[in-house]
Amino acid sequence: MANVKTNTEAQRLTFWERIYLPEIARGMGLTFKQMLQPTFTRQYPEERWEPEGSYRGRPVLVLEDGKERCVACGLCSRVCPALAIEVRAAETTDDKERYPEKFEINMLRCIYCGFCEEVCPEEAIVMSKDYELVFGSQEEGILGKEKLLVPVAQLRDRLEFLRQWK
Amino acid sequence: MPQLIIDGRVLEVEPGKTIIEAAFENGITIPHFCWHPALSPDGNCRMCLVTVGAHKKDSDGALLYGDDGNPEVSWFPKKQIACATPVTDGMIVDSISKETVETQNAVMEFLLINHPLDCPICDEAGQCKLQEYALVHSKGKSRFDEEKVAKDKRVQLGPNIIFDGERCISCSRCIRFADEVAKQPVLTFVGRGDKVTITTFPDTTFDSPYSMNVIDICPVGALTSMDFRFKARVWEMSFTDSVCPGCARGCNISIGVMNNEVLRTEPVTNMHVNNYWMCDHGRLAVPTIVNNNRTSGPMIRRDGVLESVTWDEAIAATVERLKSFKPQEITILGSSLASNEDNYLLAKLAKEQLQTSNIDYIQHLSHDFGDDMLRVNETAPNAIGAHTAGIAVGTNGHGVAKLVDRIKHGDVKVLVVLEDSLDDFSDELAEASAGVEALIVLTSHTNLTAKQASILLPTTVFAETEGTFTNIHHRVQHFSPAVVTKDNERLMTMKQSRWDKFGAPNDRWSSGEKRDARPAWKIIQALCVGLGANYAFGSSGDVFNDMAHHLSGFKDMSYPSLKKHQGLILGKGNSPEKEEEVYQSHVMKPA
Numbered sequence: 001m002a003n004v005k006t007n008t009e010a011q012r013l014t015f016w017e018r019i020y021l022p023e024i025a026r027g028m029g030l031t032f033k034q035m036l037q038p039t040f041t042r043q044y045p046e047e048r049w050e051p052e053g054s055y056r057g058r059p060v061l062v063l064e065d066g067k068e069r070c071v072a073c074g075l076c077s078r079v080c081p082a083l084a085i086e087v088r089a090a091e092t093t094d095d096k097e098r099y100p101e102k103f104e105i106n107m108l109r110c111i112y113c114g115f116c117e118e119v120c121p122e123e124a125i126v127m128s129k130d131y132e133l134v135f136g137s138q139e140e141g142i143l144g145k146e147k148l149l150v151p152v153a154q155l156r157d158r159l160e161f162l163r164q165w166k
Numbered sequence: 167m168p169q170l171i172i173d174g175r176v177l178e179v180e181p182g183k184t185i186i187e188a189a190f191e192n193g194i195t196i197p198h199f200c201w202h203p204a205l206s207p208d209g210n211c212r213m214c215l216v217t218v219g220a221h222k223k224d225s226d227g228a229l230l231y232g233d234d235g236n237p238e239v240s241w242f243p244k245k246q247i248a249c250a251t252p253v254t255d256g257m258i259v260d261s262i263s264k265e266t267v268e269t270q271n272a273v274m275e276f277l278l279i280n281h282p283l284d285c286p287i288c289d290e291a292g293q294c295k296l297q298e299y300a301l302v303h304s305k306g307k308s309r310f311d312e313e314k315v316a317k318d319k320r321v322q323l324g325p326n327i328i329f330d331g332e333r334c335i336s337c338s339r340c341i342r343f344a345d346e347v348a349k350q351p352v353l354t355f356v357g358r359g360d361k362v363t364i365t366t367f368p369d370t371t372f373d374s375p376y377s378m379n380v381i382d383i384c385p386v387g388a389l390t391s392m393d394f395r396f397k398a399r400v401w402e403m404s405f406t407d408s409v410c411p412g413c414a415r416g417c418n419i420s421i422g423v424m425n426n427e428v429l430r431t432e433p434v435t436n437m438h439v440n441n442y443w444m445c446d447h448g449r450l451a452v453p454t455i456v457n458n459n460r461t462s463g464p465m466i467r468r469d470g471v472l473e474s475v476t477w478d479e480a481i482a483a484t485v486e487r488l489k490s491f492k493p494q495e496i497t498i499l500g501s502s503l504a505s506n507e508d509n510y511l512l513a514k515l516a517k518e519q520l521q522t523s524n525i526d527y528i529q530h531l532s533h534d535f536g537d538d539m540l541r542v543n544e545t546a547p548n549a550i551g552a553h554t555a556g557i558a559v560g561t562n563g564h565g566v567a568k569l570v571d572r573i574k575h576g577d578v579k580v581l582v583v584l585e586d587s588l589d590d591f592s593d594e595l596a597e598a599s600a601g602v603e604a605l606i607v608l609t610s611h612t613n614l615t616a617k618q619a620s621i622l623l624p625t626t627v628f629a630e631t632e633g634t635f636t637n638i639h640h641r642v643q644h645f646s647p648a649v650v651t652k653d654n655e656r657l658m659t660m661k662q663s664r665w666d667k668f669g670a671p672n673d674r675w676s677s678g679e680k681r682d683a684r685p686a687w688k689i690i691q692a693l694c695v696g697l698g699a700n701y702a703f704g705s706s707g708d709v710f711n712d713m714a715h716h717l718s719g720f721k722d723m724s725y726p727s728l729k730k731h732q733g734l735i736l737g738k739g740n741s742p743e744k745e746e747e748v749y750q751s752h753v754m755k756p757a
C-alpha cells in the first residue's frame with residue numbers, strides 16, 4: 001500500500017468546487033430546466049397503468065363456460081421453482097374426468113417466473129396483468145380458487161400473446 | 167447350452183429360453199409391452215422386434231469372419247419378436263442397430279395412433295412404459311390426421327378396478343394374468359381392429375383376491391385403482407421399501423406417501439417371497455393400518471379417565487408400577503404384530519429385568535384367509551419372529567391360555583400388552599383384563615385394550631420405523647420408515663417427498679399429522695433403564711445387531727445384508743440365495 005498515492009475527495013476538487021456555490025447554482029439550473037419539460041409522472045393510483053399482454057403479473061386460472069380449464073395434472077405445481085402451487089385432484093362426471101378440488105397459489109412464494117403458464121398443457125393457468133398485491137397477513141397471501149379464477153374474456157391479451165410467441 | 171450373440175455380447179443360456187429372457191438375464195433390456203416374465207408369451211404388441219441371423223459358414227462348414235474379425239451374418243429377411251423366439255445355438259441377435267430401432271419406432275408410431283393425449287390426467291404418467299418408450303422411440307409428432315377412435319373411459323371391471331378403453335394398447339397382460347395367475351379367467355378382448363377393447367364375460371366380475379396386480383402390470387394407465395384414482399401424481403409421493411403386515415407371507419411392498427399419509431401400496435418383486443404380486447387385502451390394508459385410528463401421545467388413567475401426560479411421566483409411572491409387584495404377579499404379552507426388535511427387548515425386560523416367566527403372545531390364525539398363492543392363515547406378520555426373539559412361556563410360567571382364570575383368581579396384578587387388542591384372543595380376556603391393577607398397553611391403534619389401559623404408551627407402526635419381520639418361511643425381512651412421527655422427524659427429512667421435504671409451517675400443503683408415537687423397543691428400553699438396566703441402543707439397527715450377537719437364528723445378519731439380499735433365512739445368515747436380475751414392471755424413473 002505504500003506506493004499508492006492518497007487521493008481524497010478534498011484533493012480531487014478544485015477551489016470553485018470546494019466552495020459549492022457554483023455547483024448549487026448549476027444544480028438549480030438543471031431543476032428549473034426540467035420544470036419546463038413535459039411531465040412523465042403517473043398519478044398512481046388515480047391514474048392506473050395498463051400493461052401489455054407480455055406482462056407477467058400474478059398467475060390466474062382461466063374460467064371458461066363456468067368451469068376451470070384446469071384438469072389438475074399438477075405439472076405447474078411440479079415445475080414451480082418456488083413451490084408456490086398446491087393442486088389436489090378429484091373426479092368429475094364430465095369428459096375431462098378430473099378437476100382441481102383445491103388449487104392454491106401462495107403469492108408469498110411466487111416469483112412471477114411464468115413457468116407454470118409455460119408448462120400447462122391446457123392453457124389453464126396464465127400470467128395476468130394484475131400487479132397490485134398487498135396482503136395483511138401470511139394467510140391472506142395464499143389465494144384459493146375463488147380468487148384465482150378469472151373469466152377468459154379478461155385474459156384475451158395474454159392468450160393472444162402466448163399463441164403468438166410461446 | 168446354446169450360445170448366442172446379442173448386440174455383440176456372447177451369452178450362454180439354457181435351452182428353451184426366448185431371446186428376451188436370455189437378454190434380460192444378462193442385463194440387456196429389449197423394449198417390450200406385452201411380455202412379462204410370469205406370463206405366457208403372447209407376442210401381440212410387436213415392440214420387441216429384433217433382427218435375428220445366423221453365423222455364415224463356408225461349404226466345409228467353417229464359420230466365416232469378415233475382415234474386421236466380426237462374424238459374417240446371414241440375417242433373416244423379416245424381423246422377429248424377441249419375446250416368442252426361442253434361442254438356438256449360434257444365433258446372432260441385434261437389438262440396437264439403426265435399422266432395428268427404426269422398426270421399433272415404426273411399431274411405436276402404430277401404438278400411438280389412437281392413444282389419447284391423456285398423460286396430464288393419467289395416473290400412470292411418470293411410470294408409464296408407453297411414455298418411457300415414446301421418449302426414445304417416437305418423433306413426438308403424429309402423422310395421423312384422422313379422428314382418434316373413441317372408447318369407453320370408465321368401465322368397472324371389478325370392485326377395485328376401473329378400465330379406460332382408449333388408453334389400452336391391447337397387450338393382453340391383464341387377460342393372461344387373470345387366466346394364468348389369478349386363475350379367474352373372466353377378462354377377454356371383444357371387437358376387432360382399432361375397435362378392440364377389454365371386457366368381462368357376461369355376469370362375471372374380476373374380483374379375485376389378487377385382481378389389483380393387473381394395475382401394476384398394465385404397461386399403460388388403462389387400469390386404475392378405485393382406491394387410489396387421482397389421489398396424487400406419482401412424482402408427488404415418496405416411495406419406501408417395506409414389508410406387508412397383512413399376513414405372515416410378508417410380501418415385499420413399496421409405500422407411497424404424500425403429506426405424511428400413505429396413499430398407495432405396490433408390490434416389489436422378491437422371487438423368494440411374493441414373486442411380482444401381492445394380495446388386494448394387503449394392498450388396501452396398509453394405508454388403513456398406517457393412517458386410521460392411531461394413538462398419539464402417552465396417557466395415564468386418573469380417576470377413571472385417560473389423561474395426556476409427558477413421556478417422562480408415563481415412563482416413570484410405568485416403572486413404578488412394575489417395581490411395586492412381585493415378578494410372578496406380572497404377565498407380559500409380546501406380539502406377532504410387532505417387529506423382532508420390539509419383541510426382543512420386551513423379552514429382555516421380562517427375563518432380565520423383571521425375572522418373570524409369564525410371557526407369551528396372542529396368535530392370529532384364520533381358517534379361510536390362506537390360499538394356494540400368497541396368502542397364509544397366519545394373519546399377523548411376525549409370529550415366528552416374536553417366538554425366535556424370546557417371547558415364549560418360561561419354566562413355571564403361564565401363558566395366555568390360562569390368563570382369564572389367573573386374572574379372576576387375582577394372580578395377575580400387572581399385565582403388559584404389546585400391540586394386540588385382547589379381544590382378538592377372546593372377549594372374555596378383554597373383559598377380565600379390566601380387573602388387573604395395572605394394564606400397561608403399548609399400542610399403535612386405539613383398540614379396545616388401549617381404551618381400557620391404565621397407562622397407554624403409543625407405539626409406531628411398521629411404516630414409521632426401521633425394523634424386521636420374520637415371515638412364515640423363517641425369512642427375516644427389513645422395512646424402512648416411510649411416514650414421519652415426532653420421534654423420527656430428524657432422520658426422515660431427506661426421505662420425504664418434495665412437498666413434505668420443503669413445506670414450511672405457513673404452507674397449507676404440509677399439514678399431515680405427525681404422531682407422537684415411539685418405536686416399542688425405545689419405550690421398553692426406557693422402562694428397562696428405569697428398572698436399573700444399562701441398555702443404550704441408539705437405533706433399531708443397534709438392537710438388531712445385539713440380536714444377531716446373542717440369538718443363533720439371527721447370526722451373521724445385519725440391516726445392510728438383509729436389504730442387499732431381500733431378506734435372509736433364520737440360521738442361514740451367511741448363505742444367501744444367488745442374486746438374479748429382478749423384473750419390476752412398474753418403475754418410477756429418477757427425475
Ligand code: SF4
Binds near residue numbers: 083085111115
Ligand atoms: S409464476 Fe413461477 S413461481 Fe409463480 S406460481 Fe408460476 S411457476 Fe410458481
Ligand code: SF4
Binds near residue numbers: 284289290292385387
Ligand atoms: S397410458 Fe401412459 S402414455 Fe397413455 S395417457 Fe397414460 S401416461 Fe400417457
Ligand code: SF4
Binds near residue numbers: 383
Ligand atoms: S388394459 Fe392394460 S394390461 Fe390389459 S390389455 Fe390393455 S394395456 Fe394391456
Ligand code: SF4
Binds near residue numbers: 411444
Ligand atoms: S399375501 Fe399376506 S403378506 Fe402378501 S400382500 Fe397379502 S396380506 Fe400381505
Ligand code: FES
Binds near residue numbers: 250
Ligand atoms: S413384447 Fe414381444 S410382442 Fe409384445
